[in-house]
Amino acid sequence: xxxLTVRQVRQRFLLLHGLRWLPSGLIIPVMILLMxxxxxxxxxxxxxTVAQGLVVLALxxxxxxxxxxxxxRPVLLVAWTLGLASLLIFAVADTFAVxxxxxxxxxxxxxxxxxxxxxxxxxxxxxxxxxxxxxxxxGYAGTVIGVAIAAGALLAGGLIALGPIGPVSALTVPxxxxxxxxxxxxxxxxxxxxxxxxxxGAGALRASIVEAPRMVGQSFGLLRRSRVLLALVAVELFWxxxxxxxxxxxxxxxxxxxxDPDRAAALLGPANSAAWLAxxxxxxxxxxxxxxxxxxxxxxxxxxxxxxxxxxxGLFAGPVGVLVxxxxxxxxxxxxxxxxxxxxxxxxxxxxxTSVISLNSMMGxxxxxxxxxxxxxxxxxVSVTAAMLxxxxxxxxxxxxxxxxxxxGRQPADPPSDQSAVSADQGAVPVPxxxxxGQ
Numbered sequence: 465x466x467x468l469t470v471r472q473v474r475q476r477f478l479l480l481h482g483l484r485w486l487p488s489g490l491i492i493p494v495m496i497l498l499m500x501x502x503x504x505x506x507x508x509x510x511x512x513t514v515a516q517g518l519v520v521l522a523l524x525x526x527x528x529x530x531x532x533x534x535x536x537r538p539v540l541l542v543a544w545t546l547g548l549a550s551l552l553i554f555a556v557a558d559t560f561a562v563x564x565x566x567x568x569x570x571x572x573x574x575x576x577x578x579x580x581x582x583x584x585x586x587x588x589x590x591x592x593x594x595x596x597x598x599x600x601x602x603g604y605a606g607t608v609i610g611v612a613i614a615a616g617a618l619l620a621g622g623l624i625a626l627g628p629i630g631p632v633s634a635l636t637v638p639x640x641x642x643x644x645x646x647x648x649x650x651x652x653x654x655x656x657x658x659x660x661x662x663x664x665g666a667g668a669l670r671a672s673i674v675e676a677p678r679m680v681g682q683s684f685g686l687l688r689r690s691r692v693l694l695a696l697v698a699v700e701l702f703w704x705x706x707x708x709x710x711x712x713x714x715x716x717x718x719x720x721x722x723x724d725p726d727r728a729a730a731l732l733g734p735a736n737s738a739a740w741l742a743x744x745x746x747x748x749x750x751x752x753x754x755x756x757x758x759x760x761x762x763x764x765x766x767x768x769x770x771x772x773x774x775x776x777x778g779l780f781a782g783p784v785g786v787l788v789x790x791x792x793x794x795x796x797x798x799x800x801x802x803x804x805x806x807x808x809x810x811x812x813x814x815x816x817x818t819s820v821i822s823l824n825s826m827m828g829x830x831x832x833x834x835x836x837x838x839x840x841x842x843x844x845x846v847s848v849t850a851a852m853l854x855x856x857x858x859x860x861x862x863x864x865x866x867x868x869x870x871x872x873g874r875q876p877a878d879p880p881s882d883q884s885a886v887s888a889d890q891g892a893v894p895v896p897x898x899x900x901x902g903q
Contacts, residue, residue: 468658470592474601476656477585481605482612483649484544484581487551487642489616489740493732494624495554496715497725498635502558506716510840512563513712517704517833519571524578524826536580537657543576544650551643555636578825584659610744610798614737616642621733624726634726686820692872693811693820695865697827699767699804704831706859708839709774709852710793714786717848721783735787742791743798750799759807760870764863766800771860778852807869 468476499509550569557563582605589596620638628634687694718735719728753762773796776789808824835855843851 468588468592470589470596473585473588473592474604477581477588477601478604478608480581480649480652480656482608483645483652484577485609485612486616487547487645487649489613489618489736490620490638490642490645491551491554491616492613492711493617493620493715493736494635494638494729496712497719497729497732498554498633498639499563500716500725501633501635502563504560504563506840506844508560509712510836510838512560512567513836514833515564515567516571516574517829517836519568520575520578521826521829521833523572523575524822524829535659536584537653537659539576539580540653540657541650543573543580544646544653546576547573548643548646548650551639551646555639555643579822581657584657588659606747606798606802607744610740610747614740614744616645617733617736617740619733621730621735621737624733625730635729684823686823690811692868693808695868696804696808696811697824699763699862699865700824700827701831702858702862702865703767704828704833705835705838706771706774706855706862707828707832708835709855709859710777710790710797712836713839713843713848713852713855714777714790716843717777717852718783718786720848721781721786731783731787735790739791739794742795746795746798746800747802750802753799754803754806758870758873759803760866760873763800763803763807764866764870766796766803767863767866768860770796770800771856771858774852774856774859778849778856807866811869 496509499512500506504512546569550566550573553562553569554566557566585601589601619641623637623641624634626634626637629637632640687697715728715732718731719725722728722731750762756762757765770793773789773793777786777793780786780789805824808820811820835858839851839855842854
């Protein structure tokens with residue numbers, strides 16, 4: 465087998481990244497409305513989606529060890545196969561219990577999928593050229609996600625506009641098409657992702673399972689050693705709670721304004737497409753924002769601005785106003801993520817970098833789970849607008865949590881004493897030289 469060049473690794477990474485997110489773009493516009501069509505109330509939908517958050521919360525950190533023990537390729541194959549299974553069950557689900565199963569499978573899929581492809585890209589790039597810069601490829605991946613989800617959402621809107629196909633409802637068609645694209649993604653994964661396998665067999669798997677609790681404990685230990693890191697990770701709790709407004713409640717709000725769920729779903733296709741393109745544009749503009757204000761002030765301002773856009777979604781009376789606020793929300797969302805992740809990367813060096821990233825991602829899950837229960841119940845009992853306003857406030861009140869990072873960034877940094885430690889003045893966490901999780 466011929467070794468891959470840096471360029472080939474990047475091309476395969478970006479192609480697989482796009483194929484992974486295209487099915488998500490197809491189902492985002494319809495997932496809430498389809499569950500409503502099948503008879504679930506908003507409160508029930510909120511409870512159903514909690515299953516995903518709880519599963520990801522439990523598995524996010526331990527699954528990294530599986531990727532190290534078994535290899536990134538087999539873990540991704542299992543993950544994407546479970547993603548396909550969840551889509552097929554989602555297409556026919558018609559009871560609360562079956563929808564819980566769908567979202568639990570999605571949780572396992574997301575936990576297993578979180579990290580191995582990116583880790584493969586970095587390792588394969590360095591194997592091709594130890595001096596190569598892999599950061600540009602990671603940046604391009606954000607653009608690919610936006611374009612892939614945008615394309616899927618646009619296709620979903622077109623499929624819904626065509627109406628039902630025989631006994632298949634208009635809202636179900638995009639789910640079946642998403643499953644077909646998931647099959648394509650699996651085939652591409654088998655064909656394109658090459659890796660040198662790490663230790664194999666049952667012994668490696670047992671060792672990984674035994675190691676997982678220690679890794680979880682040490683990852684949480686990092687939070688006790690850095691107030692800056694603790695504050696940044698806490699932002700994810702508020703962010704996860706607030707994301708319920710524009711990921712789950714926006715379709716319901718638009719259907720309320722338009723007066724027809726099918727017409728709202730048809731509008732959501734191109735709207736989601738435009739939103740993810742706006743997100744990609746927001747991410748591209750972050751260097752200008754960083755030069756203007758700096759990282760921590762920019763992150764705090766973006767949290768407040770995103771809360772303001774959610775207020776617009778909840779209060780504007782017509783579909784045009786709601787959708788304009790929605791696009792603005794996603795442009796800010798796209799800018800917020802790289803700023804936040806940049807601050808996070810500055811707080812840790814060495815082998816626990818990926819553990820911190822997984823921990824940050826994991827903390828968004830309980831926030832989203834609580835938000836899904838609280839905000840959907842509030843939408844049922846009071847109004848969708850009231851629920852969105854509460855979510856907007858929660859998004860905005862996370863802004864002061866960037867103050868520790870801002871203070872740390874203003875302090876002069878002493879040079880690190882060795883290669884595995886970063887100055888405590890910068891709020892970074894010194895880490896021992898141990899093997900990385902690799903997620």
